[in-house]
Amino acid sequence: MQELIRRNAPAAAPVSRSVRRRVLWKRDMGENMNQFRAVLFDMDGVLINTEPLHFRMWREVFHNRGVEIDYNGYKDCIGTTEEFLRELIWKNYGADFRKDETLKEDAMVIKKRLIAEEGFPKMPGVEEMLKNLYEAGFLLAIASSSSVSFIELAMDYIGVKQYFHVINSGENVAHSKPAPDIYLNTAERLGVKPEECVVLEDSENGSIAAVSAGMVCVGLLNPDSGNQNLERAKVVIRELGEFTPKLIGRLNEI
The missing domain is CATH 3.40.50.1000 (HAD superfamily/HAD-like)
Structure with a gap:
């Protein structure tokens, strides 16, 4: 059984x-x-x-505003926000974009173009x-x-x-x-x-x-x-x- x-x-x-x-x-x-x-x-x-892409994006954004940034002046913002970057540019280059209402919009246009060209790595x-x-x-x-x-x-x-x-x-x-x-x-x-x-x-x-x-x-x-x-x-x-x-x-x- x-x-x-x-x-x-x-x-x-x-x-x-x-x-x-x-x-x-x-x-x-x-x-x-x-x-x-x-x-x-x-x-x-x-x-x-995406960090190299972000640096190229912001370099172009600020170039279009008459400021040439280099990697040493940018790297401290890695891992932070756009607001932190605005403060960093003011501190390192004396250029005040803290109230620039078109900065983010311009950055997104450039980012979308770079992503369309290269994709997400x-x-x-x-x-x-x-x-x-x-x-x-x-x-x-x-x-x-x-x-x-x-x-x-x-x-x-x-x-x-x-x-x-x-x-x-x-x-x-x-x-x-x-x-x-x-x-x-x-x-x-x-x-x-x-x-x-x-x-x-x-x-x-x-x-x-x-x-x-x-x-x-x-x-x-x-x-x-x-x-x-x-x-x-x-x-x-x-x-x-x-x-x-x-x-x-x-x-x-x-």
């Missing part, structure tokens, strides 16, 4: 490869993986390699990295200084928008990076505590913001983002393929 019951019992539902991988990863990582529930990403220079390995983290059970979010419309356009273009639970912009907070506002607000929207978040950043301003928010920061060394000081990051990687669930599970040991 027991043999008959066993033979006629319905077969167990097959376990998907992604679920099986998640179970094995949790077993291998032990208790460490329980600390981190969410991974927050800067976008420019991390998911898409996707960072190598970005889709595989996001897929692995998503399947490992992390909540994923973007916390970028770019506008919401630009973030969504870029993520749609490179085909990874579906991996993110929250897309957040510096437009939604009072203070831009290096203030921690964007990261604290994103954690709140995800429903997690700051100490449960890992941040991937390529800029000094972004790493300051992440650490000030009480989060663990991993730095991405992107040569196109300039000579950024990433000393506040717990670990620095050179390519997205290194940013894995296994690395996150070991951050407390580093």
